[in-house]
Amino acid sequence: MTLAIFDLDGTLLSGDSDYNWGQFLVEEGIVDADTYKTANDKFYQDYLSGGLDIHEYLAFSLAPLTQFNQAQLEDLHNAFMAKKIMPMMQEKALKLVQEHKEKGHFLMIITATNEFVTGPISQYFGMDHLIAPMPEIKEGRYTGKVTGIPSFQEGKVTRLNAWLKETGHTLEGSYFYSDSHNDLPLLELVSQPIVVDGDEKLSQLAEQRNWQHISLRD
Numbered sequence: 001m002t003l004a005i006f007d008l009d010g011t012l013l014s015g016d017s018d019y020n021w022g023q024f025l026v027e028e029g030i031v032d033a034d035t036y037k038t039a040n041d042k043f044y045q046d047y048l049s050g051g052l053d054i055h056e057y058l059a060f061s062l063a064p065l066t067q068f069n070q071a072q073l074e075d076l077h078n079a080f081m082a083k084k085i086m087p088m089m090q091e092k093a094l095k096l097v098q099e100h101k102e103k104g105h106f107l108m109i110i111t112a113t114n115e116f117v118t119g120p121i122s123q124y125f126g127m128d129h130l131i132a133p134m135p136e137i138k139e140g141r142y143t144g145k146v147t148g149i150p151s152f153q154e155g156k157v158t159r160l161n162a163w164l165k166e167t168g169h170t171l172e173g174s175y176f177y178s179d180s181h182n183d184l185p186l187l188e189l190v191s192q193p194i195v196v197d198g199d200e201k202l203s204q205l206a207e208q209r210n211w212q213h214i215s216l217r218d
Contacts, residue, residue, distance in 0.1 A: 003169060004100035005160075005186075006127075007178035008111040008118060011196045012097070013088040014217060017121060018061060018113040019044045020084040025064055028076075047112075048199070050182055054133075054152040058114065062135050065116060065142035073142075077120055085121055092216040096177075097125050106169065110160060110176075110186065112152035116142070131159045156186045181205070 009016040022040035025031045039060060046052040065073060100107060108129045109122045115132040122130040133150040136143045151159045164170065176183070176190040181201040187193035195206040195213040206213045 001106045001169065003108060003171065003174040004105040005108045005110055005174060005176040005190065007180065007183055008109050008121065009113060010179035011177055012093045012125065014090050015088040016044065017085060017117050021080060021117050024080045024084050031064055054112065054150045058133055058146045058150060059144065062114060062142065062144045062146065065135065066144045070140060081120060090216050091218050096216065101126065110151055110156050112150065131163060153182050154185050156183065157189055160186065
């Protein structure tokens with residue numbers, strides 16, 4: 001079965017779900033506004049520049065989850081989806097996913113944003129599978145730690161290869177859609193790399209390598 005793999009933030013969504021989760025926490029008064037916003041902005045700029053320390057960022061982004069039980073977190077995420085994620089949904093992105101589904105392709109999101117934030121978003125898109133950093137849960141509560149290898153930069157390739165070995169899928173004929181130069185390792189691995197509203201660095205590489213470059217912005 002042909003794999004259709006999608007990055008999430010800046011690709012299927014017109015913004016960044018992780019960054020907006022941080023903004024949501026600030027707006028809801030769940031975290032200290034000045035301290036959290038300053039750190040959230042810095043990490044986002046580090047991501048854009050390609051210098052993000054993913055382990056440091058995950059420790060920061062997962063810490064607020066420890067304050068709540070699962071039911072409270074579900075309510076928070078429902079509000080987050082309505083307030084932040086739905087405005088970032090793109091009709092062209094939904095149509096693209098549907099086109100791959102109609103071709104019988106296996107649909108997957110691979111993202112550096114943790115599974116708590118991205119799980120419901122992946123379900124909304126109708127994905128068959130999600131690869132994302134996995135927050136640790138003990139006795140029904142988040143610990144603030146991450147388990148396994150975060151799916152960021154080369155980590156996306158590592159996690160995908162482990163999944164391929166486990167499931168028997170292959171990358172023959174595979175697609176990967178991304179906006180970010182952080183995803184270059186995976187773009188170089190698939191059969192059909194497709195740049196979506198690429199950042200400056202990735203757009204230049206796409207032109208040099210004659211990769212397809214599309215826009216999903218409505």
